[in-house]
Amino acid sequence: MAGALVDEAQLAAWGREFARTLRARAVIGLSGELGTGKTTLVRAIAAGLGVREGVTSPSFALVHRYGGARGNVYHVDAYRLRPTEDARDLGFEEMLAEPTAVVLLEWPERLGARAPALTHRIRLAYTDDPLRRRLESE
Numbered sequence: 001m002a003g004a005l006v007d008e009a010q011l012a013a014w015g016r017e018f019a020r021t022l023r024a025r026a027v028i029g030l031s032g033e034l035g036t037g038k039t040t041l042v043r044a045i046a047a048g049l050g051v052r053e054g055v056t057s058p059s060f061a062l063v064h065r066y067g068g069a070r071g072n073v074y075h076v077d078a079y080r081l082r083p084t085e086d087a088r089d090l091g092f093e094e095m096l097a098e099p100t101a102v103v104l105l106e107w108p109e110r111l112g113a114r115a116p117a118l119t120h121r122i123r124l125a126y127t128d129d130p131l132r133r134r135l136e137s138e
Contacts, residue, residue: 005132012044019048024100029108032124071100078107087114
């Protein structure tokens with residue numbers, strides 16, 4: 001579905017299906033302007049990984065950890081970070097030391113060289129239709 005136009009329900013369905021294809025120790029970068037649906041997509045991916053608790057945005061906490069059916073799922077929001085000062089304190093090394101970890105990283109571009117290597121990149125963008133987003137994945 002790379003380059004597809006999706007509504008919110010289709011985005012959630014895509015996220016759940018994408019989760020089923022993930023191999024452990026994955027780092028997924030989610031990019032897009034504010035409000036394009038990154039956290040909605042994180043919720044869907046987490047649900048697809050067996051997370052049963054409510055997934056919320058870690059904008060102020062920066063990192064949330066959830067127990068999934070196949071291992072821990074980390075949701076990281078780098079929007080408010082300063083790459084050289086804050087990124088080293090997020091604990092990526094500890095997260096990725098877990099053989100079953102999945103890291104969902106919103107705003108990876110804000111971390112610059114301090115961002116962990118991404119195994120997948122997903123971009124969401126506004127379209128002329130306010131109910132649809134462009135979804136690109138690689």
